[in-house]
Amino acid sequence: MQKEGSKYISGTLIAQELSLEPIQVRKDLAITGVIGKPKKGYPVNTLIDAIERFLGWNSMQDVILVGAGNLGSALMGHQEFRLHGLHIVAAFDKNTQKAGTTIHGVRVFSMNDLETEVHKLGVKVAILTIHSPAAQETADILVKAGILGIWNFTAAKLKVPESVVVQTEDLSSGYAMLCVTMQSRQDADNGSAS
């Protein structure tokens, strides 16, 4: 809508586009504090700004990545993150052979350099893409280094001080969710057919 030069967009239209109910859209947009005009809708530019600010997409944040394996490397090369304020400035791996190399433009360090680099770079957020069994001990190292937010891609339920925020992205759980939903869908179909 912004590209098309529209000044306003209605919650009704957004809802239609996203297959949601208008009330859902209005409630969500209320969080941003943007006020709409009855009959016209919400001011497009203001709304985009507010949402981007709310989601933290307006400013780049430097983060580190721990575990430069398959998944870690993929995330370092994931271009879409740039659009959403995420900048990976350094990676760490327990495999000392990787230290000194560069993956998708990101320098890889030894785990021993972690605390020093975190202080030097002043980063507050870490992406955790190591194997699950070593997750807790690595999280402890991150917390000790002063990290305040952990984006956790392992299956481990991390125990951290309450000052530290953990966002877990457990891929296997996501897949299990898909399977369970498909299964219950199928059961429902069979049930109704009998």
Added chain:
Amino acid sequence: MQKEGSKYISGTLIAQELSLEPIQVRKDLAITGVIGKPKKGYPVNTLIDAIERFLGWNSMQDVILVGAGNLGSALMGHQEFRLHGLHIVAAFDKNTQKAGTTIHGVRVFSMNDLETEVHKLGVKVAILTIHSPAAQETADILVKAGILGIWNFTAAKLKVPESVVVQTEDLSSGYAMLCVTMQSRQDADNGSAS
């Protein structure tokens, strides 16, 4: 507990281990249908079996992957999936140069072969790891080929028939969640300090 030879485990202990409330554990375990013994707890072997069956970890499921880029390749090489019943049997990419190659042991095909291969392999689930802008049209192709479950790693909100299940794993949303939680945590701290 199974390795240690214990026959029973109490919900209280599980809760302690996972930093949950006992009632939460009891409610969740009730879904599996396993019945525990007062004073002793739940039978360990039976419980593990039931949970694995519920989550679909007991049987391997063949799936395809569409979009053999950074993220797609990482998922093909992700060993942990094997433990959770997920087996990627073929990959597809719009880049015809990749067709015929093998990534982490998975054969890559042209998008043109998708429908044929889906029928030949009899797969019902697809992992979608392409760029967001092309997500909807690719989802349409998958649906047309008979796919019933889509594990969606793009930021797009896919529109599919109600017979098809979509599980979206939007990485950027996950990161936004982390940022918003950290922000509100910080605001709360400042608020209490004033």
Added chain:
DNA sequence: TAGATTGTTAATCGATTAACAATC
């Protein structure tokens, strides 16, 4: 003015948590 759309207040819903009798 008429009607679409907002924002607020109330109602519904589902999930989480609490309470407690049953039981090994």
Added chain:
DNA sequence: TAGATTGTTAATCGATTAACAATC
């Protein structure tokens, strides 16, 4: 028996949805 633990039933909570007056 005493006490820990389960499973069920009720209460609480937060989020989603509905209803509707305000307004451009």
